Amino acid sequence: MKYNFNEIEAKWQKYWADNQTFKAKNPPLLGEMEGAPKFYVLDMFPYPSGAGLHVGHPLGYIASDIYARYKRHKGFNVLHPQGYDSFGLPAEQYAIQTGQHPALTTEENIKTYRRQLDQIGFSFDWSREVRTSDPSYYKWTQWIFIQLFNSWYNKDSNKAEDISELIKIFASEGNLKVNAVCDDTIESFSAEAWNAFDTVKQQQILLQYRLTYLAETEVNWCPALGTVLANDEIVNGVSERGGHPVIRKKMTQWSMRISAYAERLLQGLETIDWTESLKETQRNWIGKSVGASVFFPILSFPKGEEKAGSEKRPGYLTGGNNSHLILERAKEMRANPTLAEAALWEQLRNKNLDAKFRQQHLIEDYIVDFVCLDKKLIVEVDGKIHDSQIEEDAKRTEILENNYYKVIRFTNDEVLGNIEGVLKTIQEELSKRASVKNTQVPPSGARGIEVFTTRPDTIFGVSFMTLAPEHELVSQITSPAQKAEVEAYIEATAKRSERDRMADVKTISGAFTGAYAEHPFTKEPIPVWIGDYVLAGYGTGAVMSVPCGDQRDYDFAKHFNIPILNIFSITNPPPSEGSGEDKAFTEKSGFVLMNSGFLNGLSYKEATQKVIIELEKLGQGQGKTNYRLRDAVFSRQRYWGEPFPVYYVDGMPQMIDAKHLPIKLPEVEKYLPTETGEPPLGNAKKWYWLQYGDKADIVSKEEFDNSSPLGRLGGALELNTMPGWAGSSWYFNRYMDEHNENEFASKEALNYWKDVDLYIGGSEHATGHLLYSRFWQKFLFDKGLVPVDEYAKKLINQGMILGTSAFVKNLNFVFKYKSEEDLIEDTPTASVYFAPLYVSNNILKDKERLEKLLIDLINSNSKFKTLKNYIQSGKFETEPEIFFYEKHADVSFVNASDELNIEAFKNWREEYKNAEFICEEDGTFRVKREVEKMSKSKYNVVNPDQICVEYGADSLRLYEMFLGPLEQYKPWNTAGITGVHGFLKKLWRLYHQGENESFYVTSSPPSEGLGEALKTLHKTIKKVQEDIENFSFNTSVSSFMIAVNELTEQKCTSKEILEPLLILLSPYAPHIAEELWSQLGHAESISTAPFPKFYASHLVESSKNYPISFNGKMRFTLELPMDFNPQQIEEAVMAHEKTQEQLQGRVPKKVIIVPGKIVNIVG
RNA sequence: GCUCAAGUGGCGGAAUUGGUAGACGCGCCGGAUUCAAAAUCCGGUUCUUCGGAGUGCGGGUUCGAUUCCCGCCUUGAGUACCA
Incomplete structure (x- = not known):
C-alpha cells in the first residue's frame, strides 16, 4: 500500500468537518469535558486579501494548531477559533477601481482563504467564526464605542466610570475638585455655573472628559488614500499601504483617550508573558518619564509692557508681544470713546455688577473694549464698521477664546436702546464663570515658563532656557532688539519639513529672545533662547537647559558661547563619559552635586527628592510624570469600516440607543469622497437618523426635514467610519460566545474562558492592535464587563518566512573598434542587435572561460552570423567587453540544485522566446539565489496549494516547523521539503512492513523484548513534550526523524511502540496519524487520545x-x-x-x- | 544616537543547568537499482599543510566556554532631537 497523501488528507478533513471534531464546548454543556481545564489558543485573525495565502502566512497557524492539538491530547477543553478581520483599505481601493461592493470581494476572498486553510488541516472550531464586517459582530463594536462615550476616567479610583457620576459631581460642586483625565484646555466652573450652562455647553464640556471624544486634532492626512492614518500606519513619512505621502492637517475627529490608561498599560506588561522585545516596543511607545515640572518666572519684558505689567498686578500681563506698540493707541481710545462705549463704561466702572472691569485693555495683540480680568470675560461693543469685518472679528474671538477668555458682543443699538438687557446678559455670563483669583495665584509673576525635566536635581546647572520656536510665549517675551532675529529664525524652521528636521539632527540652530527668566533658587536671571531641538509637542515645549548634564544643551551652549557651569563632582566615572566640563555628564550615578547650593554633596536620588520639596514650598514646581503616548484618532474618512452609532444635533454628537444597533453600513453609489470633500458615507442617499419614541429609521435628508419636530430625535448621521483596529480590539472575547444576540458575550462564557492562554501572531502589530486591544480590555474590565484586565497571558511572535529568489544573468557585451577612425555612432557589435544571451551563474566566476565560450557561440550559432562577419572584418578588438544584468526568474522554474528549467523560462515571456543560454559543462544552467521578502514582484512567492498537491499538507506542516525556530526570520526553499516528505514515506513504510507493503503491526512483543525500541519511544516522548511546551517545534521534527530512522533500523513492528508514536506525531502531521490510527483498528479520531506518559526507567543505561x-x-x-x-x-x-x-x-x-x-x- | 534580537559547515539549523561542536534535513560526492533518466535505497560530507585549528573579532573567568564576564565589529527590528 502506497502512502497516498492526497486521498488520506481529503478523507480526514472531511471526517473532522462532518463530525465537528474540534468544536469547543461551553458551560453549562461541557459534557465529558466537565472538570477538564480550559485552554484558549488564538491566532491573530487574517485580513482576507485578494492574493490568497502564501507559505509564509500559515506558519503561526501551524504552530498554534500543534499546540492546540497537543493540549487536547493532554485532556484540556481547547478553544481554537478562527475568523476574519474583514474591514479594511484594500477591499475599498479595489471597490473604487472596479465598482464592486467591498462586501462581495471580501466574501470571495474569504472563500479562498477558507479553502486554503482547510486544506492544511487546521483544528479550528469554525462554528465560532467571526467577521468584523458582519453587522451581527460590529453591532457590539458600536456598542462598546457607546460605552466608551459614556465613560470618563477617574484618577482617584484609577478606573473608568460612568459619565452620569461626573455629571452629578459637576451639578453639586463644579469641576474644581474632580481628578479626571481630560483635555489640557479645560475651564473651571462652579456648580452654579454648570447648572446655568445650556445643554450644548454642557455637552461640549463633557466631551472633554469622555473616553472617546470629538475634537479638532492635527492628523496625518493621506491625500492619495483620502483618509487619516494613525501614527503606526505611517512608515518613514509615507503610508504603510501604498507608500503615499502624508501631510499634517487639522480636522474634527473622534479620538480615544488611551492616554488615560498609559500607566496601567505600562504596569500590565509586568504581568504578562510576552516577548521582551515586544514589551520594550510598547514601553517605548508609552514613553513614561518621571521628573518634575518647574516654573521659571519671566524677569524682563520688552519696553512698554513692563509698565503695563506693573500697573496693578505685578507680573500679570495680558498684553501680547506687541503691547508696547499698541499701548499708545489704547490710551487714545480710552480718551475718545464712542457714545455706546461711554454709556456702557458708565455702568461698568462703578462695580455695579460686582465685578471689576477695565476699558480699552490689552489682551494679546488686541485692544478689547471692556474686560473683567478676574472672570476672563470680554465685552465688545461693535459699531457699524464691524459689519464689514465679521471674519476678522471671528478670528479675533477665536484667538481670545483659545486663551480661555469668553467674548460677548453687543451692537451700538443694543447698548444705547436696551442697556438694562445688556447688563443682564453680562451679569449672567459673569455668574457662569469661575473667578481667576480663586484658581490662579501667580507666584512671582503669572507669566513664566513651565518646563518638564527628568533631572530636577541639576537645577543649579541651568544656564539658559530653550523654548520650541512654536512656543506661544515666544511672541510675547521677545525684546524689540531681538525681534527681527527671532522672527527670521521661526520662519526658517517653519520652512524645514519634518523630514529635513529628522535627517539633520546635527546642525545646531537657535536664537536669543532677549528675555530673561528668574532661577527659582538663585534668583539669577537666565537668558531665554529658542531652538528647534526643543519639540513643541512634548512636555511643555520648553526646557531648562543644563549644558553640563545634557549633550544637546551642551552642544547648544558651546555653539552660542553660553557659559557652562559644572555641577558634577564625579566619583566614579564611566570610561566613555565626559566630566561635565568638556562633554555632558549624563549618568544618574557616580557623582555628587557641587555648585548647587542646598543640594551640594547629594546624589541624584537624594537631590531629586529634596529639590521637589523645595520647589513645592516656593509654589514653583512639583513632581510630575510625563507620557509620550498620545490619544488615538478613531475616525477614518472611508467607506469599508464600522459606522458610528452617532447622529448630530446642534453640532453635538448624540449616541443612538443600544437597542437600535447595529447601525448598518449604507449603500453608496461610489466609494470616493463627495464633491464637497466629505467622506464616502456622504454619498449615501439615506443617512439621517429619525426616531420617535422606540420607532427609529434611517432616512434621507428630505424625509428628515419634512418630518414633524414634535417628539423627534435624530439628525445627520456621522460620516466617518471606525479604523481597522476597532473590530480587532475585542474579537478574542467574542469567540467565547460568538452567536450571542443579547450581549457581546455571556458572563458565563467570559468567566469560563477568561483569557487567551496562547496568542500567536506577527510583531508588526506591536504598537497598533496589541496596544489598543489591551486598552479596550482594561476599559471593559473597569466597567465590569470582562473578568480580566489583560486578555492574553502568553504571546509569541512568529518570524517572517522569506523567499529565496532566483536570478538569471543576462549577458551583454561590446566589441570595441580598434581604430577611432572606424568609430560610428551605432556600434554594430552591441549585443542589443542579437538574441538575448543568458549565462549560467557558475561560469561568470571564470572570466576567461566565459569569453572563450562567448566567442565559440558567436562563431558557431547562426543567430550571430552578422556579428561574426563584423568581427572578421578585423576592425574590432578580439576580446569583448562584458557586463551583465540580473533578472528575476520565477522560483518554480528552478530545482533543488539551482538548475533552471530553460524551456519553462523561455515560454514564460515573449522577450525570452529567442534567448540563447550559455550552460555549464554538464549542460545545466544555474541561477543565482538570494533571500528576499516573499513578494509577487520578486517571483519568489510559493503557494501552499501547490505544495499540498505535490507533497501533502502533513509535509507542508512539518516542513514549515522544520525550517527553524518559530520566532526567527528564515528563508523558504521548496527544495528542502523532500526531506520531511521522505520522512513521512519512511514512517508509512514502518507501519507497512508486510507482504507487498501491506499494513503490518504486531500485538505481541518480540521474544528478545522491546528494550531498544522502548528507549527510542520514550526518548522521543520526553523530547517532543519538552519541545512543544517550549515552542521549539523545529527540534521535535528532528526527533521524529531520528525515532523513525532508529525504529526502521530495529525493524520494529510492535503495536506497543508504534501506537503511542502516532499520538506524538498527530499534532504535527494529523492526517497520516489519523489514517494509521484507524488502520490500527481505532474507530474514534486520534485527536483526544491521551498523550503517552514518559518513563525515565526506559532510558537507564548500563x-x-x-x-x-x-x-x-x-x-x-x-x-x-x-x-x-x-x-x-x-x-x-x-x-x-x-x-x-x-x-x-x-x-x-x-x-x-x-x-x-x-x-x-x-x- | 538609543533599545531589543541575532552572528555556528555550501544552505536551513542542533547542542535545554558550562562537559564529545556541527544532531536532523537540504545540497554536494560516491555506490546500488535502471537500456537511460527521474524516483528510490545505501555510504561519505566543518576546514586542514594531517601536527592540528575551529562557533563574528579581541581579551578574561574556568580543568573545560557556542554557553558566563568585559570591550569591539556586522546584520536585522523598533524608535527617533522625549528634556
Whole structure:
C-alpha cells in the first residue's frame, strides 16, 4: 500500500468537518469535558486579501494548531477559533477601481482563504467564526464605542466610570475638585455655573472628559488614500499601504483617550508573558518619564509692557508681544470713546455688577473694549464698521477664546436702546464663570515658563532656557532688539519639513529672545533662547537647559558661547563619559552635586527628592510624570469600516440607543469622497437618523426635514467610519460566545474562558492592535464587563518566512573598434542587435572561460552570423567587453540544485522566446539565489496549494516547523521539503512492513523484548513534550526523524511502540496519524487520545561512552560501566594506550572526572 | 544616537543547568537499482599543510566556554532631537 497523501488528507478533513471534531464546548454543556481545564489558543485573525495565502502566512497557524492539538491530547477543553478581520483599505481601493461592493470581494476572498486553510488541516472550531464586517459582530463594536462615550476616567479610583457620576459631581460642586483625565484646555466652573450652562455647553464640556471624544486634532492626512492614518500606519513619512505621502492637517475627529490608561498599560506588561522585545516596543511607545515640572518666572519684558505689567498686578500681563506698540493707541481710545462705549463704561466702572472691569485693555495683540480680568470675560461693543469685518472679528474671538477668555458682543443699538438687557446678559455670563483669583495665584509673576525635566536635581546647572520656536510665549517675551532675529529664525524652521528636521539632527540652530527668566533658587536671571531641538509637542515645549548634564544643551551652549557651569563632582566615572566640563555628564550615578547650593554633596536620588520639596514650598514646581503616548484618532474618512452609532444635533454628537444597533453600513453609489470633500458615507442617499419614541429609521435628508419636530430625535448621521483596529480590539472575547444576540458575550462564557492562554501572531502589530486591544480590555474590565484586565497571558511572535529568489544573468557585451577612425555612432557589435544571451551563474566566476565560450557561440550559432562577419572584418578588438544584468526568474522554474528549467523560462515571456543560454559543462544552467521578502514582484512567492498537491499538507506542516525556530526570520526553499516528505514515506513504510507493503503491526512483543525500541519511544516522548511546551517545534521534527530512522533500523513492528508514536506525531502531521490510527483498528479520531506518559526507567543505561579530553580537547572516547566510581574511571583511563600516546610520557597535573559526563586530563 | 534580537559547515539549523561542536534535513560526492533518466535505497560530507585549528573579532573567568564576564565589529527590528 502506497502512502497516498492526497486521498488520506481529503478523507480526514472531511471526517473532522462532518463530525465537528474540534468544536469547543461551553458551560453549562461541557459534557465529558466537565472538570477538564480550559485552554484558549488564538491566532491573530487574517485580513482576507485578494492574493490568497502564501507559505509564509500559515506558519503561526501551524504552530498554534500543534499546540492546540497537543493540549487536547493532554485532556484540556481547547478553544481554537478562527475568523476574519474583514474591514479594511484594500477591499475599498479595489471597490473604487472596479465598482464592486467591498462586501462581495471580501466574501470571495474569504472563500479562498477558507479553502486554503482547510486544506492544511487546521483544528479550528469554525462554528465560532467571526467577521468584523458582519453587522451581527460590529453591532457590539458600536456598542462598546457607546460605552466608551459614556465613560470618563477617574484618577482617584484609577478606573473608568460612568459619565452620569461626573455629571452629578459637576451639578453639586463644579469641576474644581474632580481628578479626571481630560483635555489640557479645560475651564473651571462652579456648580452654579454648570447648572446655568445650556445643554450644548454642557455637552461640549463633557466631551472633554469622555473616553472617546470629538475634537479638532492635527492628523496625518493621506491625500492619495483620502483618509487619516494613525501614527503606526505611517512608515518613514509615507503610508504603510501604498507608500503615499502624508501631510499634517487639522480636522474634527473622534479620538480615544488611551492616554488615560498609559500607566496601567505600562504596569500590565509586568504581568504578562510576552516577548521582551515586544514589551520594550510598547514601553517605548508609552514613553513614561518621571521628573518634575518647574516654573521659571519671566524677569524682563520688552519696553512698554513692563509698565503695563506693573500697573496693578505685578507680573500679570495680558498684553501680547506687541503691547508696547499698541499701548499708545489704547490710551487714545480710552480718551475718545464712542457714545455706546461711554454709556456702557458708565455702568461698568462703578462695580455695579460686582465685578471689576477695565476699558480699552490689552489682551494679546488686541485692544478689547471692556474686560473683567478676574472672570476672563470680554465685552465688545461693535459699531457699524464691524459689519464689514465679521471674519476678522471671528478670528479675533477665536484667538481670545483659545486663551480661555469668553467674548460677548453687543451692537451700538443694543447698548444705547436696551442697556438694562445688556447688563443682564453680562451679569449672567459673569455668574457662569469661575473667578481667576480663586484658581490662579501667580507666584512671582503669572507669566513664566513651565518646563518638564527628568533631572530636577541639576537645577543649579541651568544656564539658559530653550523654548520650541512654536512656543506661544515666544511672541510675547521677545525684546524689540531681538525681534527681527527671532522672527527670521521661526520662519526658517517653519520652512524645514519634518523630514529635513529628522535627517539633520546635527546642525545646531537657535536664537536669543532677549528675555530673561528668574532661577527659582538663585534668583539669577537666565537668558531665554529658542531652538528647534526643543519639540513643541512634548512636555511643555520648553526646557531648562543644563549644558553640563545634557549633550544637546551642551552642544547648544558651546555653539552660542553660553557659559557652562559644572555641577558634577564625579566619583566614579564611566570610561566613555565626559566630566561635565568638556562633554555632558549624563549618568544618574557616580557623582555628587557641587555648585548647587542646598543640594551640594547629594546624589541624584537624594537631590531629586529634596529639590521637589523645595520647589513645592516656593509654589514653583512639583513632581510630575510625563507620557509620550498620545490619544488615538478613531475616525477614518472611508467607506469599508464600522459606522458610528452617532447622529448630530446642534453640532453635538448624540449616541443612538443600544437597542437600535447595529447601525448598518449604507449603500453608496461610489466609494470616493463627495464633491464637497466629505467622506464616502456622504454619498449615501439615506443617512439621517429619525426616531420617535422606540420607532427609529434611517432616512434621507428630505424625509428628515419634512418630518414633524414634535417628539423627534435624530439628525445627520456621522460620516466617518471606525479604523481597522476597532473590530480587532475585542474579537478574542467574542469567540467565547460568538452567536450571542443579547450581549457581546455571556458572563458565563467570559468567566469560563477568561483569557487567551496562547496568542500567536506577527510583531508588526506591536504598537497598533496589541496596544489598543489591551486598552479596550482594561476599559471593559473597569466597567465590569470582562473578568480580566489583560486578555492574553502568553504571546509569541512568529518570524517572517522569506523567499529565496532566483536570478538569471543576462549577458551583454561590446566589441570595441580598434581604430577611432572606424568609430560610428551605432556600434554594430552591441549585443542589443542579437538574441538575448543568458549565462549560467557558475561560469561568470571564470572570466576567461566565459569569453572563450562567448566567442565559440558567436562563431558557431547562426543567430550571430552578422556579428561574426563584423568581427572578421578585423576592425574590432578580439576580446569583448562584458557586463551583465540580473533578472528575476520565477522560483518554480528552478530545482533543488539551482538548475533552471530553460524551456519553462523561455515560454514564460515573449522577450525570452529567442534567448540563447550559455550552460555549464554538464549542460545545466544555474541561477543565482538570494533571500528576499516573499513578494509577487520578486517571483519568489510559493503557494501552499501547490505544495499540498505535490507533497501533502502533513509535509507542508512539518516542513514549515522544520525550517527553524518559530520566532526567527528564515528563508523558504521548496527544495528542502523532500526531506520531511521522505520522512513521512519512511514512517508509512514502518507501519507497512508486510507482504507487498501491506499494513503490518504486531500485538505481541518480540521474544528478545522491546528494550531498544522502548528507549527510542520514550526518548522521543520526553523530547517532543519538552519541545512543544517550549515552542521549539523545529527540534521535535528532528526527533521524529531520528525515532523513525532508529525504529526502521530495529525493524520494529510492535503495536506497543508504534501506537503511542502516532499520538506524538498527530499534532504535527494529523492526517497520516489519523489514517494509521484507524488502520490500527481505532474507530474514534486520534485527536483526544491521551498523550503517552514518559518513563525515565526506559532510558537507564548500563554503560557510558566517556569522552576523554586533554586540556579540554576531546581526543577519543572510552566505553565504561555506569557504576564505576571516579577512581575506577581514572585507573581505566590512565591504563588506556591512547592516553599514554597523548601524554607522550608527561605526567598529568590533574585529572578531572565527572561521573556520567566527562574525563579531562590536564598537563 | 538609543533599545531589543541575532552572528555556528555550501544552505536551513542542533547542542535545554558550562562537559564529545556541527544532531536532523537540504545540497554536494560516491555506490546500488535502471537500456537511460527521474524516483528510490545505501555510504561519505566543518576546514586542514594531517601536527592540528575551529562557533563574528579581541581579551578574561574556568580543568573545560557556542554557553558566563568585559570591550569591539556586522546584520536585522523598533524608535527617533522625549528634556
